Every structure is written in C-alpha cells, then in structure tokens.
Amino acid sequence: MNSYINLSSVLPLVAVLVLTFSLYKYLVENFDYWEKRQIKFLKPVPFFGNFSKAFLQQKGIGFLLAEFYNQVQERFFGIFVLSEPVLVIRDPELIKQVLIKDFQHFADRSNLEDESIDNISADFLFFSKYKKWKILRSKQSPIFSSGKLRCMFLKMETVVKDMEFYINSKMSTNLCNLDVKELCNRYSTDVLALCIFGMKGASFENGHSKFYDIEKRIFGFSLLNDFRLFGHTTAKSFIKLTRLKLLDSTVMKFLRQTIGSQIEKREQNHLENNDFLDILVELKRMGNVRGLMFDQDRVVALSGQFIVAGYETVSTTLCFALYELSLNQEAQQKLRDELRDAVTEENGLDYETIHKLPYLDQVVKETLRKYPVLPYLDRCCTKEYRIPGSDLVLQPGSIIYIPMFGLHYDKNYFPDPNKFIPERFSEENKSSFPASAYVPFGIGPRVCIGERFALNATKLAIAQLLLDYHLEKCNETPIHVEFKARGITLMPTKKLIINFTKISQAAY
Numbered sequence: 001m002n003s004y005i006n007l008s009s010v011l012p013l014v015a016v017l018v019l020t021f022s023l024y025k026y027l028v029e030n031f032d033y034w035e036k037r038q039i040k041f042l043k044p045v046p047f048f049g050n051f052s053k054a055f056l057q058q059k060g061i062g063f064l065l066a067e068f069y070n071q072v073q074e075r076f077f078g079i080f081v082l083s084e085p086v087l088v089i090r091d092p093e094l095i096k097q098v099l100i101k102d103f104q105h106f107a108d109r110s111n112l113e114d115e116s117i118d119n120i121s122a123d124f125l126f127f128s129k130y131k132k133w134k135i136l137r138s139k140q141s142p143i144f145s146s147g148k149l150r151c152m153f154l155k156m157e158t159v160v161k162d163m164e165f166y167i168n169s170k171m172s173t174n175l176c177n178l179d180v181k182e183l184c185n186r187y188s189t190d191v192l193a194l195c196i197f198g199m200k201g202a203s204f205e206n207g208h209s210k211f212y213d214i215e216k217r218i219f220g221f222s223l224l225n226d227f228r229l230f231g232h233t234t235a236k237s238f239i240k241l242t243r244l245k246l247l248d249s250t251v252m253k254f255l256r257q258t259i260g261s262q263i264e265k266r267e268q269n270h271l272e273n274n275d276f277l278d279i280l281v282e283l284k285r286m287g288n289v290r291g292l293m294f295d296q297d298r299v300v301a302l303s304g305q306f307i308v309a310g311y312e313t314v315s316t317t318l319c320f321a322l323y324e325l326s327l328n329q330e331a332q333q334k335l336r337d338e339l340r341d342a343v344t345e346e347n348g349l350d351y352e353t354i355h356k357l358p359y360l361d362q363v364v365k366e367t368l369r370k371y372p373v374l375p376y377l378d379r380c381c382t383k384e385y386r387i388p389g390s391d392l393v394l395q396p397g398s399i400i401y402i403p404m405f406g407l408h409y410d411k412n413y414f415p416d417p418n419k420f421i422p423e424r425f426s427e428e429n430k431s432s433f434p435a436s437a438y439v440p441f442g443i444g445p446r447v448c449i450g451e452r453f454a455l456n457a458t459k460l461a462i463a464q465l466l467l468d469y470h471l472e473k474c475n476e477t478p479i480h481v482e483f484k485a486r487g488i489t490l491m492p493t494k495k496l497i498i499n500f501t502k503i504s505q506a507a508y
C-alpha cells in the first residue's frame with residue numbers, strides 16, 4: 001500500500017522531468033548542425049541560439065550580427081536564430097553570386113508565408129514566396145516607372161511646402177530647435193499618403209491625422225508590436241506558435257475603411273490619379289491574374305504593404321541625413337553650394353535637377369551606409385546549392401543572412417567607418433570597395449521596389465531644406481546616437497533635436 005502511494009506522488013515529478021528534458025532536447029537538437037558540416041559557427045545557448053541579446057531586447061539585431069561578423073574572418077559562418085541554423089555570408093563576391101547570379105536557388109526570404117495565420121502579410125511582396133511573388137512583383141512594378149515617379153515628384157513638392165510651412169510656424173525670430181525624427185515621420189507619412197493613395201495625410205496640420213496615427217500604431221513601441229515585427233521577419237517559429245498577425249485589428253479596420261472606400265470611389269467614378277490605387281483598381285477589374293484572385297480583400301492587403309515598407313525607411317534615412325549635415329558643417333556648405341549652382345529661376349528644384357547633383361547623391365549614399373534602415377538581408381534556399389569554392393551543400397529550406405552593419409562598418413571597405421564622409425561615393429573613390437559590400441536597398445530581383453521613390457523623396461526634402469535653412473547642432477543634439485535594441489528598423493533612443501535657422505531670400 002505504502003509503495004503504491006509513493007509511486008503516485010513521484011509520478012507528476014517524473015512527468016515534469018521527462019517533459020523538461022524532452023523540451024531541452026528539442027531546443028538543442030539542431031545545435032550540432034554546423035559542427036556536422038564542419039563549418040565555423042558561434043556557440044549557441046538553449047532556446048535563444050545566438051539571438052538571446054536580440055530576443056531579450058538588449059542589442060539591436062543589426063549590431064548583434066555586426067558583432068558576429070567581426071568575430072569571424074571566414075567567407076561565411078554558422079549561427080542559430082533560436083534553434084534554426086542560419087548561414088551568415090561575409091564575402092561580397094559570394095553575396096553577389098547568391099543574390100543575383102544564383103537567384104533561382106534563393107528566390108524567397110526566410111519568413112513564414114501562411115495564409116491560415118495571416119492572409120494579409122502573406123500577400124505583401126516582402127513576405128510572399130516565389131510563385132505568388134512573381135505575379136505580384138510584375139503587376140506592381142509599373143507604379144514605380146519613370147513616368148509615374150515624375151508625377152509623384154510634383155506631389156512630393158507640395159508635401160515639402162507643407163513641411164516648410166510647419167517649420168516656419170515653430171520659429172520665433174527665424175530660428176527653432178526641432179526633433180528631426182518627428183518632422184521626418186510626418187513628411188514620410190504625407191508623401192506616402194499622397195503619392196501612393198492619392199489622399200492628403202495632413203500630418204503637418206493642427207489636429208488629428210488618421211494616416212499619422214496609423215503609422216505610429218504600426219511602429220510604436222509596445223511589446224506586442226516588437227514581437228509582431230520580430231516574429232514575422234526573423235523568428236517564424238514564434239509566429240507558428242503564437243499565430244500573431246503582422247497588423248492589428250485597428251490598422252486593418254483603417255485599411256478596409258479608408259483605403260477600401262477610396263478604391264470603391266475610384267471604381268465608381270472612373271477616376272485615375274497616376275498612383276498605386278490606379279493599379280489596385282485595375283487588378284480588381286481584371287479579377288483573376290494567372291490564377292491569383294484580386295478581390296477587395298487582396299487589394300486592400302496590397303495597399304497595407306507600402307504603409308509598412310515606406311514610412312519608417314524614408315523617415316529614418318531623411319532624419320539621419322539632416323542630423324549628420326547639422327554636425328558636419330563643411331559637407332552642409334558643400335552641398336548648399338552645389339544646390340545654389342544648379343537651381344535657376346526658371347527651373348527650380350525639378351526632377352531633372354535633383355538627378356544631376358553628384359554631392360547630394362553622395363550625401364544620401366553615405367547616410368544609408370552609416371544608417372542602413374534594415375539590419376540584414378535574408379534568403380531561403382529554394383533549390384539545392386553548393387556554395388562555390390566549398391563543400392557545403394545547402395538544402396531547400398536553409399536560411400542565409402547578409403549582415404548589413406557588419407559590411408557597412410568594415411574598415412577594409414570603409415576606412416574610419418564611424419565618420420560621415422560622403423566623398424567615399426565620389427566617381428574617383430567608389431571603386432575602392434566592392435559594390436556588393438554596400439547593400440542598403442538589397443540587390444538582385446528582390447531588391448527594394450521603392451528604391452527610386454525613396455531616393456526622390458529623401459533628396460528633394462534635403463535639397464529644399466538646405467536651400468532654405470541653415471542646420472546646426474544645439475545643446476540638445478546628441479553627439480553620439482544610441483539605437484533602440486527593440487524593433488526591426490534602426491531607431492534612435494533619444495530625440496534628434498537640431499537647430500533650423502531660416503536663410504534670407506537675399507542669400508539664396
């Protein structure tokens with residue numbers, strides 16, 4: 001009798017031990033993956049792999065990957081993201097080969113595309129897998145054709161005017177201190193609303209801007225938001241487990257109501273506006289495109305992706321360019337001189353002029369080197385692949401990362417990497433580093449579709465602001481920027497406050 005009681009009381013304990021042991025085995029069972037293949041790898045810890053600092057929000061993913069990049073000298077090496085093995089590629093030649101020449105072996109990103117969990121993000125170009133992606137990309141590329149970009153440029157000019165009106169309203173005796181991140185958030189919101197959806201974002205007006213509130217909701221810091229973005233880009237096992245959607249119900253309601261009703265209005269009134277909505281209306285009219293149905297739900301989903309992809313990226317790039325120019329007075333003056341020489345009374349800062357300014361281009365390129373908005377490029381192997389010059393054979397499903405910060409801060413390619421030196425990208429200097437060591441927009445067929453749009457919006461704003469204002473650091477300007485360890489895009493921890501002083505028309 002006694003022995004029966006003892007057994008039943010220890011059974012739960014045994015069960016817990018067996019479960020804990022099985023879970024532990026499950027979490028570490030992959031950890032010999034790189035060792036078995038004789039590939040140099042960084043030692044993982046259970047559950048987190050090499051990503052504990054990122055998962056626990058102690059270090060941003062970009063900086064963590066740069067730390068790994070600097071610990072190893074090999075062309076490529078292994079890490080574990082949670083329990084998933086990931087191959088990190090350091091060698092620019094191999095990067096070019098994988099992203100461009102051998103694209104057919106790496107046609108997907110590493111995220112989950114599961115319509116049963118999230119039918120909205122599964123339709124985003126960024127997340128969609130090759131078969132669907134090919135149709136979606138070919139149907140959406142015309143939005144960024146040269147003709148359409150020209151029309152959008154005129155719309156961007158009106159947003160720049162609103163931004164300057166806003167800056168002037170904050171001034172007393174021709175100067176003011178402004179948080180440039182906040183300023184640029186408003187700018188990118190209004191540029192996207194107007195150019196992509198043909199709607200006024202109204203972020204610079206007093207009162208409530210629906211678009212601005214939605215952007216803040218998607219990228220605002222909350223634990224749930226962090227996990228949404230981190231899971232959908234980096235930790236697919238987490239999304240499988242939690243079934244968390246990328247966009248919450250408030251954002252979806254906004255898309256369905258605001259964008260959905262705008263689409264219906266265009267359909268009913270046969271309106272065209274040279275923007276993304278025209279394309280969505282056309283896709284909806286076509287209905288079935290090579291087996292893919294474009295119904296109201298799908299076109300609303302497609303509209304959401306540009307709000308997610310364009311807002312933080314453009315805003316961050318512009319804000320860091322303005323910040324760096326306020327600290328680097330020589331570069332600022334050199335750029336202003338170039339602008340003053342180029343702008344005439346007849347043709348102000350038009351589309352052609354913006355594309356002819358080499359120093360403006362160098363300033364934006366150097367900003368994107370120092371502050372790449374996304375921390376890494378990723379691909380999933382879709383067809384068996386032997387890494388050239390090695391015995392390593394990747395099977396379909398294997399994941400690779402290209403660490404953006406590691407490359408952009410590599411002293412061998414960019415000496416004095418912490419310094420802001422736009423001249424690195426001049427005609428004479430640009431061959432001093434391999435082209436594929438600099439990849440802020442990615443490369444190959446899955447390169448950023450909004451690259452030219454983003455560059456136009458950023459360059460126009462920098463150019464007009466520099467013609468009209470002198471930018472300078474003030475007491476509140478941080479000299480070294482610290483970055484949030486949370487989120488997926490690069491964000492400063494503190495406000496980036498700089499001083500704007502109006503330049504008189506006489507000096508123009």
Ligand code: HEM
Pocket residue numbers: 125126127137305306309310311313314317372373374377378439440441442443444445446447448449450451453454455
């Ligand atoms: C300075 C601003 C921007 C930066 C730095 C940036 C960067 C990137 C990067 C690194 C990628 C991944 C490329 C790859 O994997 O090879 C990407 C993809 C993408 N970006 Fe951007 N982006 C910016 C602005 C925009 C804008 C304004 C839009 C749209 C309005 C946009 C839409 C997209 C889309 C849809 C993809 C997925 C492309 C595909 O898989 O076919 N981006 N972007």
